[in-house]
Amino acid sequence: MSRIPVAILGATGMVGQRLIQRLSGHPWFQVAAVAASSRSVGRPYGEVVPWRLPGTACDDRVARMDVLPCEPGRMPRGLRVVLSALGGPEAGEIEGRFQSSGFAVISNASAWRDDPLVPLLVPEVNPEHVALVQKQPGLGYIVTNPNCCVVPLVIALAPLHREMGIQALVVSTYQAVSGAGYPGESAWDMLGNVHPHPGDEELKVQTEPLKILGATSRPADFPVSARCVRVPVVDGHLISVQVKLRGHPSPEAVAALLESSYGDLPTLPSTPRPLLLLTRQRDRPAPRFDADSGNGMAVTVGRIECCPVMGIKLFCLAHNTIRGAAGAAIANLELLRSKGLLP
Numbered sequence: 233m234s235r236i237p238v239a240i241l242g243a244t245g246m247v248g249q250r251l252i253q254r255l256s257g258h259p260w261f262q263v264a265a266v267a268a269s270s271r272s273v274g275r276p277y278g279e280v281v282p283w284r285l286p287g288t289a290c291d292d293r294v295a296r297m298d299v300l301p302c303e304p305g306r307m308p309r310g311l312r313v314v315l316s317a318l319g320g321p322e323a324g325e326i327e328g329r330f331q332s333s334g335f336a337v338i339s340n341a342s343a344w345r346d347d348p349l350v351p352l353l354v355p356e357v358n359p360e361h362v363a364l365v366q367k368q369p370g371l372g373y374i375v376t377n378p379n380c381c382v383v384p385l386v387i388a389l390a391p392l393h394r395e396m397g398i399q400a401l402v403v404s405t406y407q408a409v410s411g412a413g414y415p416g417e418s419a420w421d422m423l424g425n426v427h428p429h430p431g432d433e434e435l436k437v438q439t440e441p442l443k444i445l446g447a448t449s450r451p452a453d454f455p456v457s458a459r460c461v462r463v464p465v466v467d468g469h470l471i472s473v474q475v476k477l478r479g480h481p482s483p484e485a486v487a488a489l490l491e492s493s494y495g496d497l498p499t500l501p502s503t504p505r506p507l508l509l510l511t512r513q514r515d516r517p518a519p520r521f522d523a524d525s526g527n528g529m530a531v532t533v534g535r536i537e538c539c540p541v542m543g544i545k546l547f548c549l550a551h552n553t554i555r556g557a558a559g560a561a562i563a564n565l566e567l568l569r570s571k572g573l574l575p
């Protein structure tokens with residue numbers, strides 16, 4: 233079977249590099265074009281990319297490709313699918329141009345996540361939201377994956393919300409530096425320091441779980457408070473969760489429910505088995521030991537305990553540029569293909 237050609241927009245960035253790494257040898261998709269900003273356009277990818285992924289070199293075939301501008305008319309003939317790892321304020325506008333030109337746009341950027349007709353997808357949690365693409369105006373469509381902290385958060389919380397109902401949620405994040413892209417935060421902010429997030433990360437962590445955990449047409453309705461902090465860790469976001477659940481279940485009941493969840497996962501190439509790992513070690517999950525679990529696609533949950541204020545507290549963790557970004561986008565692309573929704 234021939235593989236479906238895809239282009240990577242923002243291919244030179246941190247998430248773009250992960251997309252290229254993880255699509256190398258993918259059974260369904262093949263990178264057929266790479267695109268980035270005017271800084272990189274017209275030069276071979278291998279020369280302009282500041283490759284930062286430990287342990288792997290850039291795919292030779294991709295390294296020889298000339299970087300294209302992010303313009304629909306410059307994509308190879310017959311290519312109709314773009315994975316976007318665009319950063320910067322123009323991401324939304326560029327993605328919109330691809331959508332209206334008939335492309336399927338699978339985006340990591342935040343520009344379209346709030347649009348009620350754009351699905352904010354985690355295939356293992358809300359695959360039914362993918363139906364929204366058929367309601368979008370224009371020739372193509374946009375599908376987004378959530379903020380990198382929100383992916384592990386909703387994977388840990390979805391079974392609890394479904395079975396028990398979340399009444400209130402408090403989230404504190406400990407985010408890795410790779411989450412800021414390359415070159416990312418300054419050494420001055422990150423060395424010997426922890427850095428409270430100066431941007432709108434907290435707003436994303438407060439709003440995105442409600443869209444994902446809600447129905448297609450109506451977000452879930454419970455208060456969420458988030459504080460987000462960057463810490464001097466390379467990969468892996470650790471998230472502290474305090475949650476108030478209906479019926480005040482015990483930590484043992486919460487652990488048992490999580491342990492028995494996700495038995496009937498979709499059969500997509502990227503789906504890890506198991507998806508959710510429960511650790512009983514007191515000092516886990518921790519980025520160094522748990523971020524790469526399930527080829528970077530699993531979520532580790534631990535320290536499920538009584539919270540005197542909210543009822544239950546726990547930690548969850550996932551690899552931010554894989555499960556929280558590139559791997560999440562590829563999983564969304566696989567879901568679209570499995571539903572017959574690719575152009």
Ligand code: NAP
Binds near residue numbers: 245414
């Ligand atoms: P990054 O390392 O800064 O890379 C940004 C990419 O966008 C580069 O390829 C850059 O090309 C390109 N770009 C910037 N401005 C452009 C423009 N005007 N026209 C065309 N291309 C442009 O960022 P990143 O960390 O990979 O993040 C990419 C996106 O994923 C962001 O929207 C981010 O919010 C989201 N995201 C990131 C993570 C994570 O863990 N890092 C997780 C979830 C979501 P040049 O190299 O040519 O400048």
